[in-house]
Amino acid sequence: xxxxxxxxxxxxxxxxxxxxxxxxxxxxxxxxxxxxxxxxxxxxxxxxxxxxxxxxxxxxxxxxxxxxxxxxxxxxxxxxxxxxxxxxxxxxxxxxxxxxxxxxxxxxxxxxxxxxxxxxxxxxxxxxxxxxxxxxxxxxxxxxxxxxxxxxxxxxxxxxxxxxxxxxxxxxxxxxxxxxxxxxxxxxxxxxxxxxxxxxxxxxxxxxxxxxxxxxxxxxxxxxxxxxxxxxxxxxxxxxxxxxxxxxxxxxxxxxxxxxxxxxxxxxxxxxxxxxxxxxxxxxxxxxxxxxxxxxxxx
Amino acid sequence: xxxxxxxxxxxxxxxxxxxxxxxxxxxxxxxxxxxxxxxxxxxxxxxxxxxxxxxxxxxxxxxxxxxxxxxxxxxxxxxxxxxxxxxxxxxxxxxxxxxxxxxxxxxxxxxxxxxxxxxxxxxxxxxxxxxxxxxxxxxxxxxxxxxxxxxxxxxxxxxxxxxxxxxxxxxxxxxxxxxxxxxxxxxxxxxxxxxxxxxxxxxxxxxxxxxxxxxxxxxxxxxxxxxxxxxxxxxxxxxxxxxxxxxxxxxxxxxxxxxxxxxxxxxxxxxxxxxxxxxxxxxxxxxxxxxxxxxxxxxxxxxxxxxxxxxxxxxxxxxxxxxxxxxxxxxxxxxxxxxxxxxxxxxxxxxxxxxxxxxxxxxxxxxxxxxxxxxxxxxxxxxxxxxxxxxxxxxxxxxxxxxxx
Amino acid sequence: xxxxxxxxxxxxxxxxxxxxxxxxxxxxxxxxxxxxxxxxxxxxxxxxxxxxxxxxxxxxxxxxxxxxxxxxxxxxxxxxxxxxxxxxxxxxxxxxxxxxxxxxxxxxxxxxxxxxxxxxxxxxxxxxxxxxxxxxxxxxxxxxxxxxxxxxxxxxxxxxxxxxxxxxxxxxxxxxxxxxxxxxxxxxxxxxxxxxxxxxxxxxxxxxxxxxxxxxxxxxxxxxxxxxxxxxxxxxxxxxxxxxxxxxxxxxxxxxxxxxxxxxxxxxxxxxxxxxxxxx
Numbered sequence: 001x002x003x004x005x006x007x008x009x010x011x012x013x014x015x016x017x018x019x020x021x022x023x024x025x026x027x028x029x030x031x032x033x034x035x036x037x038x039x040x041x042x043x044x045x046x047x048x049x050x051x052x053x054x055x056x057x058x059x060x061x062x063x064x065x066x067x068x069x070x071x072x073x074x075x076x077x078x079x080x081x082x083x084x085x086x087x088x089x090x091x092x093x094x095x096x097x098x099x100x101x102x103x104x105x106x107x108x109x110x111x112x113x114x115x116x117x118x119x120x121x122x123x124x125x126x127x128x129x130x131x132x133x134x135x136x137x138x139x140x141x142x143x144x145x146x147x148x149x150x151x152x153x154x155x156x157x158x159x160x161x162x163x164x165x166x167x168x169x170x171x172x173x174x175x176x177x178x179x180x181x182x183x184x185x186x187x188x189x190x191x192x193x194x195x196x197x198x199x200x201x202x203x204x205x206x207x208x209x210x211x212x213x214x215x216x217x218x219x220x221x222x223x224x225x226x227x228x229x230x231x232x233x234x235x236x237x238x239x240x241x242x243x244x245x246x247x248x249x250x251x252x253x254x255x256x257x258x259x260x261x262x263x264x265x266x267x268x269x270x271x272x273x274x275x276x277x278x279x280x281x282x283x284x285x286x287x288x289x290x291x292x293x294x295x296x297x298x299x
Numbered sequence: 300x301x302x303x304x305x306x307x308x309x310x311x312x313x314x315x316x317x318x319x320x321x322x323x324x325x326x327x328x329x330x331x332x333x334x335x336x337x338x339x340x341x342x343x344x345x346x347x348x349x350x351x352x353x354x355x356x357x358x359x360x361x362x363x364x365x366x367x368x369x370x371x372x373x374x375x376x377x378x379x380x381x382x383x384x385x386x387x388x389x390x391x392x393x394x395x396x397x398x399x400x401x402x403x404x405x406x407x408x409x410x411x412x413x414x415x416x417x418x419x420x421x422x423x424x425x426x427x428x429x430x431x432x433x434x435x436x437x438x439x440x441x442x443x444x445x446x447x448x449x450x451x452x453x454x455x456x457x458x459x460x461x462x463x464x465x466x467x468x469x470x471x472x473x474x475x476x477x478x479x480x481x482x483x484x485x486x487x488x489x490x491x492x493x494x495x496x497x498x499x500x501x502x503x504x505x506x507x508x509x510x511x512x513x514x515x516x517x518x519x520x521x522x523x524x525x526x527x528x529x530x531x532x533x534x535x536x537x538x539x540x541x542x543x544x545x546x547x548x549x550x551x552x553x554x555x556x557x558x559x560x561x562x563x564x565x566x567x568x569x570x571x572x573x574x575x576x577x578x579x580x581x582x583x584x585x586x587x588x589x590x591x592x593x594x595x596x597x598x599x600x601x602x603x604x605x606x607x608x609x610x611x612x613x614x615x616x617x618x619x620x621x622x623x624x625x626x627x628x629x630x631x632x633x634x635x636x637x638x639x640x641x642x643x644x645x646x647x648x649x650x651x652x653x654x655x656x657x658x659x660x661x662x663x664x665x666x667x668x669x670x671x672x673x674x675x676x677x678x679x680x681x682x683x684x685x686x687x688x689x690x691x692x693x694x695x696x697x698x699x700x701x702x703x704x
Numbered sequence: 705x706x707x708x709x710x711x712x713x714x715x716x717x718x719x720x721x722x723x724x725x726x727x728x729x730x731x732x733x734x735x736x737x738x739x740x741x742x743x744x745x746x747x748x749x750x751x752x753x754x755x756x757x758x759x760x761x762x763x764x765x766x767x768x769x770x771x772x773x774x775x776x777x778x779x780x781x782x783x784x785x786x787x788x789x790x791x792x793x794x795x796x797x798x799x800x801x802x803x804x805x806x807x808x809x810x811x812x813x814x815x816x817x818x819x820x821x822x823x824x825x826x827x828x829x830x831x832x833x834x835x836x837x838x839x840x841x842x843x844x845x846x847x848x849x850x851x852x853x854x855x856x857x858x859x860x861x862x863x864x865x866x867x868x869x870x871x872x873x874x875x876x877x878x879x880x881x882x883x884x885x886x887x888x889x890x891x892x893x894x895x896x897x898x899x900x901x902x903x904x905x906x907x908x909x910x911x912x913x914x915x916x917x918x919x920x921x922x923x924x925x926x927x928x929x930x931x932x933x934x935x936x937x938x939x940x941x942x943x944x945x946x947x948x949x950x951x952x953x954x955x956x957x958x959x960x961x962x963x964x965x966x967x968x969x970x971x972x973x974x975x976x977x978x979x980x981x982x983x984x
Contacts, residue, residue, distance in 0.1 A: 011886075012807040019798035019857050020813075022790075026854020027820050030831035034823075037831075043703060044662050047401040048379060060702060097722070102715055105722070107970040112726040114966060115733060118959035120915040120933050124732065131735040135530050136475075136540065139735065153530045156680060171729070183904070218870075221818060221862045228821040244672045245485040246533035249680030256824060261673075262695075264826060265666050266703040267375070267397065276824050283822035336925075368921045368938045376833050376922065383842045383925065534943040554943070 031280070038273035043266070050270065057274035064262060072258035077286075079162070079254060080231045083169055087226070090170065091177035096211075098178075099185050110182070114175035121172060125239045128168045129155070133240070153248075161241050161250030169236045173226065180222045184215035224287070231283055232256055255279060332600045333360050335607050337590070338367040338374070339389040342554070344624040349389075352616050353607065360603045378403035378593065386596035386604065391586040392426045393658040395434045398591070400662055405597030406432040410605050411612070418612075423629040426587040426657035435589040436608055437629035439620055442651045443491060443583040444644070445572065446555065447548040448541070449565040457548075457569045461524075461581070464572050467547075468527045477546040483525045484532035484675035486668050488550065491583035493517045494656045495574045500671060505663040507696035509674065510689050518678050518685050520576060525679045532680070550583070553625040553644055568647045571654070585655035587629065621645050627652070666699040733956075740764065740953035763953035773957065775928060776935040783845060783931060784913045787852040791860050791909045792902060794853070799864035800890050804873070814865075817858045829922060842923055851919050856909045863908070867901035868894065903969050914962055932958045 013020075038057055042050035094113070098106055116124055132138050133154040141151045155161045188211065196206050234256040241250045242257050253261070256279075263275040339346060346364055353362040365385070367373060371394055377383040378401060398404045407416070407427070416424060419437050427435035447457055451471070458464035464479060471478035482488040486500075493500060498513035508514070529536060540546040542559045549555075550571075559566050571580040590611055596604055610616070617628035618638055627648040633639050634649060658664065674692035677683040734754055743758035767773055802810060832851060833842065841847030875897075876889050884892070895902070913931075920934035930938065936958050939951050 008805070009807045012801040012805045012810075015797040015801045018794035019861055022794060022850065022854040023817065023820075023857045023861075025835065026832065026851055027823075027858060029835055030825065030828035031820070031823050033831035033834065034827055044397055044400045045704060047403075064698060064702065094725075097718055100715070100718055102711070103718060103722075105719065107967070109722045109726060110970060111963065111967045113729055115730060115959070115963065117911055118914075118962040118966065119733070119955055120917060120936065120958075122917075123736075123936070123955045127732040127736055130535055131732055131739075134536060136536050139731070156530060171732075179904075218866060221866060224818055225821050225859070225862075232822075232824050234826065243533075244668055245482070245487070247484060247672055247676040247680070248531070249484075249676050251681065256826070259824070260826070261669055262699070263702070265669050266699055267662065267665060268703050269827070269830070271702050272827060276827050280823045283824075284819055287819070287822065365926055366938065367925070368934075368940075373922050376830055377842075380837055380842075382840070383837065385925075538943070552943070 034273045034276050037269050038277050040270045042270045042273075043268035053270070057271045058278070060271060061263070061274045061278055068253070068262070069255075069258060072253040072255050073282075075162075075252060076231060076255040079166070079233070080227060082166055083173070083230045083233075084223075084227055086166065086170055087173050087177050088181075088223070091174055091181050094174075095178050095181040095185055096207075098182055110178070113178060116171055117175040121235055122239065124172060125168060125236060128164075128171075129240055129246075133164055155241050155248035155250055158250050158252050161248065161252050165237050165240055165252070168240060169230070169233065172236070173230075176222070176226070180219050181215065184218040185211070188214045227287070228283065231286070232279075234260065255282075333603055335360055335362045335387065335596070335600065335603050336385040337362060337364050337387045337389060337607075338370055338385040339364060340367060340370045341389060341588070342624060345620060345626065348616065348619045348623045349611075352610055352613070352619070356606055356610060360606050362607060374398065374403070375401070379595075381595045381599075384593055384595060386600060387590050387592050387607065389438070389588065389590050391588055391658070392435050392437075393586065393660050393664055395427065395429045395591065395660040396662040397665060399429050399432070399434055403593055403595075404434050405592045405594045406434055407436050407592065407608070408433050409597055410592065410601065411436070411608055415612070418614075418632060419629050420631050420652075422585060422652060422655075422657055423587045423589075426585065426660065427589065429660050435587065435591050436611060437587050437589040438611060439589075439617055439626035439629055440585055440587045440648070440652065441553055441627060442585045442648050442655045443488065443550050443552055444647055444651060445548065445550055445569045445581075446541070446559075447567050447569065448544060448546075448559075449567050450544065451547040452567075454567060457567070458572050459570075460573045460575050461520075462575045464548075465524060465527075468524065471547055472527045475545060477528060477540060479524070479548045480528050480537050480540050480546040481550040482532050482534055482537050483521070483528050484672070484679045485534075486671040486675065487584055489521065489671070489675050490656075491550065491571070491581040492521045492574075494582035494584070495571075495579055495654075496520070496577055497579070501659045501661060501664055501667050503659075503661075505661045505700065507663070507667065507670070507693055507700060509670070509696060510693040515685055515689055516576065518674075518689070520574075522679060522685075530680065532676075550581070553627075553648065556625055556644055568644055570647070570650060580651075580654050582654040582656055583651065584658045585652055586658055588626070589629070662703065663700050666703065667696060670696040670699065736952040736955055739949055740956055742949065763947075763949045764957070766947075766950050767954045767957055771935065771939065771954070772927065772930075773932070773935065773954070776930050776932045777961075779845075779929065780914060780931040780933070783848055783852065784910050786845070786849045787856070787913050788906050788909050790849065790853045791856055792906065795857060795860035795864055795905065796895070796902070797890070799861050799868055800894060802861065803865045803868035804876075814862075818862065820858060829918065832919075833923070836923070843925055843929070845929075847923055848919060851923070852909075852913050852916065856912055859908060860905050863905055864898065864901050867898055871897050907965065907969055910965060911962060914958075 039052055039054060040050045041053045041056075097103075098110060103109075130138070132140050135141055135151050135153045135156075138154070140154060144150070144152055152160075154164050192210050192214075193206060196210055201209065233254055237252060237254050238257045238260065241248045241252060242261070259275050259279060263272045266272070339349075341349075346366065350362070350364050353364070356362060370388065370390060374384070374388065375397075378398065384403070395404065413433070416433065416436075420440075423437035423440055424433060426440075427433050427437055445457075452467075456467070458467055468478035490500060493514055496513045496517035498511055498517050499508045500514075502508050529540065531537070537546075537549065538551065538555060538558075541549040541551065541555070542562055542564070544564070556566060556568075571583070573580045590608065592604055592608075614628065614630045614633050617626070617630050617633050618636060620626040621628055621633075621639060621642055625642075625644045627645045628634070628639060639645055659667075670692050673695070674688055677688040677692075678685050738754050738756055740763050741759055741761070742756035743760035743762065801807075802814060836842055836847045836850070841850065871894065875893060879889050879893055915933050917931070917933040917937040920931045921937055924930070924934070927935070927938065936951070936954050939954050
């Protein structure tokens with residue numbers, strides 16, 4: 001009997017092995033490699049003949065983490081919270097509306113709403129930057145001119161640039177959120193609502209006492225993944241406001257754009273790797289602090 | 300059972316794939332000494348001329364010109380890997396220091412004797428020299444040019460000094476029209492003003508030099524011009540303003556000229572205005588475009604590499620490039636030819652080159668672009684105090700350069 | 705009667721809302737569409753209108769005639785389909801055991817997997833290059849397929865596991881009593897019930913492969929190996945060269961196959977991405 005138990009475990013691992021092996025190669029290996037490089041002096045001057053230098057890169061990195069870094073960290077936390085709240089609320093409202101009985105064009109609306117997904121991110125960001133926000137030619141300012149308002153430099157001030165970035169990020173992220181929340185809503189048994197209605201519960205009560213608790217475990221993993229990717233967001237902020245040769249004057253940095261300007265551009269791989277690992281550890285701590293872990297449906 | 304078989308098959312196929320491709324699949328071009336792969340990032344007109352010239356080596360040597368996106372990043376990754384790296388690449392001279400330090404470049408003089416390089420303009424050879432070795436065979440160079448739209452600015456109205464330019468801007472900037480626009484907060488463009496004041500962004504030993512009085516004066520002086528320009532510094536806005544006739548004059552690269560001519564603009568090029576404060580003209584950066592040889596190729600394909608270089612040394616190539624895309628020849632003797640003498644744009648670049656400053660080719664320059672970009676943005680777009688911004692930029696530059704090592 | 709009127713009014717309001725919302729969402733894309741159809745060659749213009757004043761298909765013609773877009777399409781297609789098959793072939797059995805079996809290491813592995821998303825992967829490319837290059841997988845489709853499959857594997861595993869969790873275990877127990885082997889159970893019972901989640905996982909993998917350009921540009925050399933996204937990236941105009949309207953046209957062309965798949969999968973996606981109970 002004991003033997004058979006072991007066999008069972010082995011079989012479980014055998015089934016999972018190909019997938020885990022791929023994850024090991026493509027996701028875990030780079031992390032280990034980055035960890036290893038972070039202990040060396042691999043840089044332009046020691047590209048192939050790098051040597052082990054212990055924790056020096058970490059010491060350097062922590063020394064450089066000054067006010068600018070703290071400011072970027074604060075901004076990243078605010079950015080993550082604002083983005084996540086907006087994404088969840090807007091996606092929830094839209095998904096709920098899409099599920100109203102009798103909405104015949106639902107599939108058409110959904111296909112159109114998730115169109116932003118169908119283009120590489122950098123293309124969309126470019127379209128927003130030059131097509132929408134440009135102060136000379138952008139659509140927004142052409143519309144402003146029509147209502148008799150002068151040109152606005154949308155990406156220049158910190159505040160307005162922050163909201164522009166948030167808007168673009170929302171636009172990019174909604175398709176995924178709408179899809180998963182919409183899917184989760186389908187899974188709720190209609191009978192719950194029927195009995196709640198009989199009990200006289202209004203829409204708000206139904207939402208908070210039935211819908212939200214029911215979909216929470218289902219969308220959990222996707223939300224955790226989205227929190228991580230939002231925290232690490234680079235493209236939106238960098239391409240909209242910080243690209244070299246196209247800076248807009250807004251002084252907004254997420255932790256990643258800050259690390260990029262203060263570490264990655266040095267071509268010092270040891271140092272940049274240490275910075276990456278520090279961010280990795282911080283992000284894991286952050287997720288532990290807010291006790292963010294996907295609920296196990298079947299334990 | 301079926302499932303287990305399938306997953307097993309998957310695993311096996313992945314594994315065999317791993318091993319199989321390990322043996323056979325690597326690019327055959329890499330090992331064949333008569334095939335030379337050249338990466339580049341140039342416009343089609345330039346690539347066509349080069350390809351046509353290099354085809355004359357057929358069937359002796361086959362040259363494959365490959366346009367590579369993200370060329371500089373790819374090179375860092377593959378530079379040491381003979382299976383994936385190109386044999387040569389064509390790019391501006393400013394990355395030489397990085398790759399030379401990484402040890403992936405071979406000096407040109409290992410293949411072509413130094414005396415034969417005397418035919419090139421001194422500036423271009425200086426630009427190609429890093430720590431005493433010449434790493435680039437120059438082909439052509441480019442500088443920014445002062446351009447104007449003759450519809451608005453008559454030839455005799457072209458400002459010869461910056462104060463005249465400022466006056467022109469004041470008179471002609473209103474209601475969405477601009478007297479003059481440039482990418483005011485983009486380092487490559489703003490450097491012309493800093494150089495014109497005698498400022499040096501990075502000195503020849505690789506030290507940042509942003510807190511000098513020259514840089515501060517330049518930024519202070521430049522600011523009043525920026526106030527009469529649009530709030531955007533990126534090229535799409537600035538170039539569209541000029542090419543759509545909403546800006547009368549600009550400072551831009553020679554690549555602008557074909558585009559605006561296509562739009563039917565009567566475009567003129569003029570010498571850079573002289574800065575009243577210093578008496579020297581705006582001195583833009585000069586970028587030398589040329590071919591670099593990777594170390595692996597220099598060792599294993601010496602003869603083929605030499606043949607390719609010799610084709611590219613033919614002044615005829617440079618003349619053709621000048622005609623095709625307004626490239627200014629690096630070979631001094633080309634300027635005796637009528638075709639070149641009659642080329643207004645090329646001759647204007649040659650004239651500008653007298654004051655132009657070759658971009659630094661040191662590795663430290665990589666971080667200076669970002670630091671200077673931040674500094675310009677702070678001063679020009681966020682209205683921060685010049686002296687303080689300069690100080691903090693200098694501190695950032697020093698710390699970044701420190702952390703490169 | 706009154707109730708019916710109320711619901712019709714309500715539906716009309718919702719429909720109007722969605723029509724407006726779809727328009728607002730699509731504004732940047734309509735912008736690209738208009739740029740690509742406009743004969744006056746520019747990304748930026750002073751008086752933009754959604755309906756081009758001088759209509760032309762020249763940019764689309766240029767995309768199909770001057771660029772080897774059919775070859776890119778073929779490359780993207782091969783990569784997408786292979787990645788899809790391997791992702792599902794490895795992901796389904798893994799998701800199944802993580803959902804159905806208890807074994808030591810199960811929970812820590814699941815938790816660790818999701819934490820891996822916390823790694824800032826900006827530097828991963830060099831590491832992957834160092835891994836794949838000695839195996840000779842650089843410049844091969846197989847190399848890219850492995851990278852893509854591995855990148856999507858965590859999502860595939862978690863997403864399908866979540867759905868498998870909602871399928872009542874009793875159905876399988878019944879089959880087990882009838883003497884079905886585990887493989888038969890997955891193949892004959894779980895897979896048909898889980899079609900929606902499989903469709904959606906496939907969708908995610910497809911979108912990723914379709915839009916990915918960084919690895920495609922850096923691990924492959926030569927324009928005959930480009931995928932659509934890499935080809936599109938190479939068409940991106942720079943200050944020195946390139947043509948925005950052609951780029952805009954290419955962006956639209958690249959997104960169309962994905963849109964068709966979106967629409968086709970819509971029915972499955974509604975119950976697919978997460979849970980959804982068993983309605984089969």
